[in-house]
Amino acid sequence: MKKKSRRPIVAGNWKMNLLPSQVRPFGEELMALAAGFHRQEAVVCVPFVMLPAALKVFEGSDISVGAQNVSENPRGAFTGEVCADQLRDLGVKYVIIGHSERRTLFDEDDIRINTKVRLALDAGLHVIICVGETAEQRNMDVTFEVIMLQVKSALYGLDGDALKRVVFAYEPVWAIGTGVTATSDQAEEVCSFIRGVVRAKFGARVANGLRILYGGSVTPENADDFFLMPDIDGALIGGASLDPHKFFSILEESENNED
Ligand code: PGA
Secondary structure, eight states: OEEOSSOOEEEEEOTTOSOHHHHHHHHHHHHHHHTTOOSSEEEEEOOGGGHHHHHHHHTTSSEEEEESOOOSSOSSSOTTOOOHHHHHHHTOOEEEEOOHHHHHHSOOOHHHHHHHHHHHHHTTOEEEEEEOOOHHHHHTTOHHHHHHHHHHHHTTTOOGGGGGGEEEEEOOGGGTTSSOOOOHHHHHHHHHHHHHHHHHHHOHHHHHHOEEEEESSOOTTTHHHHHTSTTOOEEEESGGGGSHHHHHHHHHHTTOEEO
């Protein structure tokens, strides 16, 4: 078995779950499990109000902290928003941008997502950009058109160097929180397509270094199917990331062998 050259990454997306007081016990449990575990990159993306607690508990460890959203505006009069340089100043490394819940429930379109990506990268953050088709779009056979539009518009205006801090997550909307995953072949087909879109725009070196995750009902039981695929470099986990044991099991699985 040959290992992929890209470092696997497993990111947990807590969404609007758990409480600030639960961050420390979660973090301590996860760190006890993951002690001495450096091969894969682990990221825990928590609600804004839990970021300080998460940064504190994971300080000095290999586990990175991420936010789940960022304002499309720089600092200014935007009551209730949090901007990229505030996240960066706090010590946050990653931010998820364009999650399908934000696209559908909060009307984020590809233009707003591109603005957020650019501001986040300018501030020095790493971004996890989510793309994915709905069930209707898959049935209408426009999956690849949708993915192409989302990927190209998210990356508009960036240069190849900026892509070192970009991770894509392919999350078919119909697989998120439903218990229905894409098959590993379906996921690989789209992840390889995403790499191809990036290759056409930025060249082979950038595309080969790009990490692409699968997300949507990933569990410790099914994670391995995805990690075995050549273009899948890890996972974005919702439900299963709320349990440190499940999250760690998925992290362990992500050694990402290629045979
Ligand atoms: P899920 O969520 O693992 O609960 O399906 C994935 C996500 O929304 O990132």
